[in-house]
Amino acid sequence: MTPDERLIRDEILAISEVDVTKCMHCGKCSASCPAYDVMDIKPHQFPSYMAHGEIRELMNSTTIWECLGCSTCIERCPRNVKPGKLIDGVRQAVIRQRGGSHLYPEQIPAMVDPQMPQQLLVSVLRRERK
Amino acid sequence: MQRIGVFVCHCGTNIAATVDVSKVAEAAKHEPGVVYAVDYTYMCSENGQNLIAQAIKDYGLTAIVVCSCSPRMHEATFRAVAEKAGINPFMVEIANIREQCSWVHKDMEEGTPKAITLMKTAVAKVNLDSPLQEGESTVTKRALVIGGGIAGIQTALDIADAGYKVDIVEKLPSIGGRMSQLDKTFPTLDCSSCILTPRMTEVNQNPNIRIFTYSEVTDVSGFVGNFTVQITKHSRSVRAEDCTGCGICTSKCPSRKTPNEFNRGLDTRPAIYIPFAQAIPNVPVIDKEHCIHFKTGKCGICSKVCPSHAVDYELKDEIIEEKYGAIVVATGFDMIDLHKFGELGYGVSKDVVSSIELERLMNAAGPTSGHLERMSDHKQPKEMVFIQCVGSRCAPDDRRGKTYCSKICCMYTAKQAILIKDHYPDTNIHVFYIDVRTPGKNFDEFYRRAVEQYGVDYIKGNVGKVTPLPNGKLHVHGVDLLDQKDVEIDADMVVLAGAIEPNPDIRKLATMLTLSIDNNNFLNEAHAKLRPVEAATAGVFMSGVVQGPKDIPETVAQAGAAAIKVVGLLAKDKLKTNPCIAEPDELYCNGCSVCANVCPYGAITYVDKEIRDHGLRETRRIASVNSALCKGCGACSVACPSGAMNLKGFTNRQIMAEVDTVCQ
Numbered sequence: 001m002t003p004d005e006r007l008i009r010d011e012i013l014a015i016s017e018v019d020v021t022k023c024m025h026c027g028k029c030s031a032s033c034p035a036y037d038v039m040d041i042k043p044h045q046f047p048s049y050m051a052h053g054e055i056r057e058l059m060n061s062t063t064i065w066e067c068l069g070c071s072t073c074i075e076r077c078p079r080n081v082k083p084g085k086l087i088d089g090v091r092q093a094v095i096r097q098r099g100g101s102h103l104y105p106e107q108i109p110a111m112v113d114p115q116m117p118q119q120l121l122v123s124v125l126r127r128e129r130k
Numbered sequence: 131m132q133r134i135g136v137f138v139c140h141c142g143t144n145i146a147a148t149v150d151v152s153k154v155a156e157a158a159k160h161e162p163g164v165v166y167a168v169d170y171t172y173m174c175s176e177n178g179q180n181l182i183a184q185a186i187k188d189y190g191l192t193a194i195v196v197c198s199c200s201p202r203m204h205e206a207t208f209r210a211v212a213e214k215a216g217i218n219p220f221m222v223e224i225a226n227i228r229e230q231c232s233w234v235h236k237d238m239e240e241g242t243p244k245a246i247t248l249m250k251t252a253v254a255k256v257n258l259d260s261p262l263q264e265g266e267s268t269v270t271k272r273a274l275v276i277g278g279g280i281a282g283i284q285t286a287l288d289i290a291d292a293g294y295k296v297d298i299v300e301k302l303p304s305i306g307g308r309m310s311q312l313d314k315t316f317p318t319l320d321c322s323s324c325i326l327t328p329r330m331t332e333v334n335q336n337p338n339i340r341i342f343t344y345s346e347v348t349d350v351s352g353f354v355g356n357f358t359v360q361i362t363k364h365s366r367s368v369r370a371e372d373c374t375g376c377g378i379c380t381s382k383c384p385s386r387k388t389p390n391e392f393n394r395g396l397d398t399r400p401a402i403y404i405p406f407a408q409a410i411p412n413v414p415v416i417d418k419e420h421c422i423h424f425k426t427g428k429c430g431i432c433s434k435v436c437p438s439h440a441v442d443y444e445l446k447d448e449i450i451e452e453k454y455g456a457i458v459v460a461t462g463f464d465m466i467d468l469h470k471f472g473e474l475g476y477g478v479s480k481d482v483v484s485s486i487e488l489e490r491l492m493n494a495a496g497p498t499s500g501h502l503e504r505m506s507d508h509k510q511p512k513e514m515v516f517i518q519c520v521g522s523r524c525a526p527d528d529r530r531g532k533t534y535c536s537k538i539c540c541m542y543t544a545k546q547a548i549l550i551k552d553h554y555p556d557t558n559i560h561v562f563y564i565d566v567r568t569p570g571k572n573f574d575e576f577y578r579r580a581v582e583q584y585g586v587d588y589i590k591g592n593v594g595k596v597t598p599l600p601n602g603k604l605h606v607h608g609v610d611l612l613d614q615k616d617v618e619i620d621a622d623m624v625v626l627a628g629a630i631e632p633n634p635d636i637r638k639l640a641t642m643l644t645l646s647i648d649n650n651n652f653l654n655e656a657h658a659k660l661r662p663v664e665a666a667t668a669g670v671f672m673s674g675v676v677q678g679p680k681d682i683p684e685t686v687a688q689a690g691a692a693a694i695k696v697v698g699l700l701a702k703d704k705l706k707t708n709p710c711i712a713e714p715d716e717l718y719c720n721g722c723s724v725c726a727n728v729c730p731y732g733a734i735t736y737v738d739k740e741i742r743d744h745g746l747r748e749t750r751r752i753a754s755v756n757s758a759l760c761k762g763c764g765a766c767s768v769a770c771p772s773g774a775m776n777l778k779g780f781t782n783r784q785i786m787a788e789v790d791t792v793c794q
Contacts, residue, residue, distance in 0.1 A: 022525060027564075027592040027608075027609045030592075030609040031591060031594030031607065032594030072594075076473065076594070078523065078525065080527055080528055
């Protein structure tokens, strides 16, 4: 891990509030994931990739863009690892690296189109609700 | 004035690495009353003990302070040394400079001054110590075993075998416990009831053992050697002395829709029932909640058909009181409620069953007479999925499961898979596992047999969802973490290896017996390693899953261990009692009753006594402590508004002397 990658990893862990050492590698997250088939790195692999410092691989994975944010993995994880939060964290890190804010709350209503899965909106609200 | 010796232990480097022990010994020499001080590598060693004994003789010591580990470790050792050398064992004080000093500090700069302070407080206290004499109490030569499963049965048998009387109290109508519900046992595949029922019969026939079934412990008082226990015997509504166990009543009972607890609700039973064929006692019981007579006053068929007129609706609960010297808690376990695991379909489909339900489905005495079939359409399953660790090994903040590994599931799943493959070789069995844990004699070999000989498909991974399909199948969606791929199986039956948890009744019992339980309701041992079957409360022991998850052989071994502890206690004619008990100063006591109200042991009463005070002679109401009941907790001495109540060995003056020393 380069010092740069270490910084990104710490950032991801801070954003996601995930403790990857809690994972017992049971696979409940992947088994519950509706987007499992289209992901290159599976949800259950995220904690160990993080632990081993393979940050670049995670940031280049398709998974972070395929995740529906349905929160099932977060809900079902018996160890409360919350892999979905980790996926969010990696995606967030990628977006932050590109710099600048990409979206302001007032832009959102115009962007909601009928093609967008309702599930996505519901899960965003559900997950970001504090 | 005392002649005090101070002995500072290095405990190898445990203490000496962070405390300058010679400085502590040097500082001790300047304390009031101290005539000798020395440090030594291991005070608890034979040489160390001899050093103390010699110093007592050479310097005419009247009291000693040992600066060493916690008094829990070696107080008894040093008291014995003092007694042997001719001074009262209660003239010994321990300054804990290990657990409370050297182990919590990192450098000598901090450790040494603190150790010196601890030494000084102990010297201040020992200066005010007075010799105490241990009292004696008697031992009731009878033991109580709470719980009539294999743990309780084996404990009772072993105690009875040593020649002591034992009573078993079982809440359910029959003894036998969980083991009576199992089909076969791993890894030998013995039939569970074939090995259990001889033990049940033995218990029933043993002249030293009494069995109270359908009964509960409702109150406990007293202390080690002298417990008084109230047992509530619930009314069976059948007179056991008249009943012949013919079973006519149960076959004629018209109320037949009550879920059968013994078969885990997979079939129904009548309102008057005998739980299972080998039940002991073989006497039916009327479930008053579901009996038509108790609900409406009508019916009464069982009473009419009984050839020996044993049914009596008027029978009332009976409360008996018995004295015991020792109590063994063996209240066992049950599987957690799996309805919380909605994604796995439990409670949604009848074909998703818990592993203990599967035991009943495979048992010849079970609801399907031993034919493995789906509860929905009674067809034999061809494709079966087992899911491991359902509710085990969860995070502490998980709302559905338990943090611990339930220990027995890996083995019984392998057993169930082997038995099914044996009886129905064309069945496909898939086991989703997180880890396969098989430590135990012949355990891993057994699991390997399931894989290699029987071709059971073990999949490293978990199941996300079980969906009942319109065609009656169960769609199992899981993941194979080794092949990194989705697994989709249309199964006929899904079996959940749910976590096991202690019987919830243990919470009530723990309160009655002042036992400590952990976050998961398992009983805490007096010492997790060295006193594994003793509870922290003297005279109370434990066996079986109430202490932690374990299988049958371990339970039986633990039952034997608990029994020998009980026998060791009952074999004594007298027990030494702790002399550090409360003592009122009659001149200060104003009879306010505060101490009696706070005493958790009911040890304090009030007496009218003639007191001489400054030339006055008058009768006053003052506190009196029953030395057999007082446990020396000190609650009264804290509560007493006039400072009249003192705990011997920890008097108010001594505590204040310690505080003064710390504050100097």
